[in-house]
């Protein structure tokens with residue numbers, strides 16, 4: 001399956017992925033509605049995007065009481081808006097923090113791989129996000145460990 | 158001869174078991190379903206109450222789906238007694254059903270205190286579809302609704318009552334609201350928030366009787382003023398439906414005691430959901446959670462085992478989330494362990510609160526309260542669940558979280574939580590899309 005591979009070393013923190021994602025998902029540029037989210041490391045000297053891995057369990061999908069989350073042909077777990085009642089159970093079932101609730105629409109929302117052409121990967125100018133055939137894995141841990149030593153030593157974000 | 162599976166109860170646990178058996182065996186076995194009600198999801202009833210969904214939306218399977226899954230049904234029939242030695246179930250109409258293995262998933266029912274007037278017209282429970290219909294018929298804009306009880310279930314229907322234009326008073330015998338969902342500081346924050354949003358809350362008041370009063374209900378308390386209500390909702394607790402198992406020899410405590418395969422003391426009788434007293438994934442102790450995710454996981458694990466797989470269950474995580482007037486209130490795991498080391502963080506200006514409970518450098522429980530519009534609230538809800546669920550060691554990040562309880566994300570990522578979580582599945586294989594019938598999907 002094609003997955004969103006994250007290469008955090010290449011991320012410059014330009015946030016184009018967040019803009020592209022929110023535009024694709026909601027039709028307007030609003031990073032708060034993006035489902036890929038860039039975090040700073042080491043006092044804003046480096047950055048990394050984080051999003052849903054489309055995990056094998058699909059914790060959000062199995063938790064939904066009304067079957068509102070399905071697997072798309074691209075292999076993404078996606079919320080069917082007409083079915084979602086907005087109960088938020090998926091947001092506590094997902095252990096990755098990658099499914100969100102939109103207080104304006106009263107629906108859950110998450111990465112659906114844009115139907116097989118993810119806007120974030122297309123927008124990233126440095127190929128820090130690439131959409132390719134790969135085994136999904138923890139793309140950020142090594143990078144985050146290495147880039148957090150100062151934070152942990154001085155004790156403040 | 159194909160295996161004969163008997164599923165008793167068509168709620169969350171029962172339906173997940175049936176679906177999983179069919180995912181595993183493609184229709185090879187015989188499945189019989191006995192259920193007092195049609196299959197539906199109780200926990201979405203609040204959205205039917207406020208009419209954001211149609212009644213048809215609550216059903217999780219139709220007659221056509223069940224036929225498609227080759228399930229023989231006895232809907233509207235109750236299990237009356239189980240002969241666990243003879244492998245037969247007797248129904249309330251006297252019919253008997255033989256099985257090779259069976260799942261007891263009869264859920265809970267709402268209970269009311271035994272005070273005079275508790276069964277008067279206009280006094281309702283909100284647990285079944287039938288009861289939801291009655292409440293819907295009884296509420297109009299401007300109605301005064303008195304909710305007796307300030308627990309989790311009461312809170313799940315609070316937004317709906319307000320959005321119908323009713324006035325709401327909550328009365329609670331305990332000194333504070335949400336006693337089993339958040340700690341005292343969290344409860345204070347939620348209490349203040351609700352008062353600010355026009356909900357009247359009376360805590361520490363003991364209801365002694367309800368009287369009919371010219372088309373209304375008058376509530377009398379041990380002390381203080383009386384209340385006049387158009388409609389009373391008794392959210393005063395639930396009890397597992399186990400009475401019919403008396404004399405079956407199945408071992409029970411608060412619920413049916415089950416092993417790590419959800420088998421009761423009779424090895425071919427499984428139990429799941431609100432009736433099961435199964436392993437808590439954090440404490441390891443047997444417990445009745447009476448929550449949707451536990452019922453769902455129990456049902457799926459039972460289904461896989463019934464279908465011949467050997468699937469051990471790691472235990473369930475107690476968790477709840479409820480939104481009241483756009484404030485999210487959530488808790489996980491052993492948030493109420495009085496012996497645990499705990500860090501708290503409060504941002505009064507945002508009505509945000511955190512509590513993180515520890516065993517060494519592992520997170521064992523958490524409370525999270527914050528405005529639904531605050532992006533980091535929902536973000537952290539999931540990550541805190543992940544940390545408790547995975548039980549990763551946080552090392553130096555523990556100290557970071559003591560100082561910055563609202564800065565969960567870097568701790569989550571750098572503790573390799575994703576790596577720990579990715580291989581985990583409940584059934585030892587990827588989950589499938591929940592197959593819903595076209596008739597239900599609309």
Ligand SMILES: Cc1cc2nc3c(=O)[nH]c(=O)nc-3n(C[C@H](O)[C@H](O)[C@H](O)COP(=O)(O)OP(=O)(O)OC[C@H]3O[C@@H](n4cnc5c(N)ncnc54)[C@H](O)[C@@H]3O)c2cc1C
Nearest residue numbers: 166167168169170193194235236263264430431448449452
């Ligand atoms: C208003 C409301 C809101 C809720 N909100 C949440 C929430 O936000 N989060 C959460 O985690 N949980 C929530 N819950 C709780 C959740 O719905 C239950 O924990 C869950 O449904 C339990 O599943 P179950 O399969 O054990 O039982 P149920 O879903 O209750 O199903 C029990 C089944 O057994 C049948 N039955 C009962 N007795 C018999 C008998 N003798 N013979 C045959 N059949 C019988 C019933 O008809 C039913 O089909 C809520 C519940 C309610 C009522």
Ligand code: SF4
Nearest residue numbers: 064084085087088090
């Ligand atoms: S918020 Fe929507 S998608 Fe999530 S569990 Fe509830 S109904 Fe399902």
